Amino acid sequence: MKTVIIDGGHGKKDPGGNGATGKLEKDFNLSMVLKINELLKKNPEIKVILTRSTDVFVELVDRAKIANKAKADVFLSIHANAGEASAKGSETLYTKDMDKPFATIIHKYLMSVTGLTDRKCRYQNLSVCRNTTMPAALIEPGFLTNPAEEELLFNEEFQNRLAVAMAQGICEYLGVQYGVRVTPPGTYPVPILIGDMSPFDGLLIEGKSWVPAKLILNALGARWSYALRSVYVGDTKVDTKNYDGTSYIKGTDLRDLGVVRNVFLDPDAVNTKRVLIYTL
Ligand SMILES: [Zn+2]
Incomplete structure (x- = not known):
């Protein structure tokens, strides 16, 4: 049994990034973690823990504590980017050396869905990655401050595809079949x-x-x-x-x-x- 932590960034009093038309990062993050959970929880080889499953505030250090206490195998944090209106693209961030193989796989799946500018899989000193004892990565699929990307990030079909991709990336890293294998063979x-x-x-x-x-x-x-x-x-x-x-x-x-x-x-x-x- 593998334990997977899905971390929806921000929450409640901390909205995270503010979109071009006012959509909030915390809402995107929550919607995504619930979708990924729905996909992974059917797999008998995987136990999923969400650091938050509603609009609540959780401190960064407590997110890592939840994962460490559960002795999780992998930690994925979901965010969306903010910057100047012209800033665009998808990136995957990691901090520890042990994060890199996981982050690399996640970034491959991320890019396969967003089709946006590739801002690469790269190092950044992040609390949730630094303080977790297992491989961790953080995705920024796009910029909420970019009107076109904000619209994409809040598109239901896009979110569903991204959720499938993240679930598949996690399964590939853990070496488990995505979903439940059904008889007969093949x-x-x-x-x-x-x-x-x-x-x-x-x-x-x-x-x-x-x-x-x-x-x-x-x-x-x-x-x-x-x-x-x-x-x-x-x-x-x-x-x-x-x-x-x-x-x-x-x-x-x-x-x-x-x-x-x-x-x-x-x-x-x-x-x-x-x-x-x-x-x-
Ligand atoms: Zn964020």
Whole structure:
């Protein structure tokens, strides 16, 4: 069992950075840690501890104490940057030598999602990194003081993708499978992303995406039914796999039946990290 600390920067009386249109850093940080927690807590190999799960103030030294007391394996702090209106880009910060391998992985995942200017993974003397006894890193995905980046940081779909990326980065560093491995062999969990909805838990089976039929068809407002262990979309019976009380259907069937516009394996069928579904 690995213990992961997710640290949402600032809180309550300490708002952190103030966005171009007044959005607060503490709210972005809290939203992100809750999303990352939702993704990681399903993994039986990982125990997640949040330094704060509501809008409360926690001293910097107490954040490190929580992690040290829990003998955590890794510590990730979520922040957003502030500066001049023209300042832009994503960076990952670390302090201790032991932080660097973890921070490097996290930065790779961070950049894969933000697509912003790469301000690099680099050293900075930070309280939470300095005072923790395990590898720690702090992300600054973008600048709230930059109007375009503020809008991006508070975009629900962006936050969902960033949460998946951070969860995957943590799993890669810890050497645990992202999500829960499902039988039979060759079947892997994969997040299914549709617009700004919370990610759905899908499966990757032999390079094809399978989506939880009930949740996704209802979310899409599609007409469907279930009979004799098969899902019908409209009146068409589609290939169905039933695992753990959930029925899965192929993402491509949704497309072929005209329920969605397209389905993409991202970045590709061999290294799929997430499935992107585009609605009509
Ligand atoms: Zn901050």
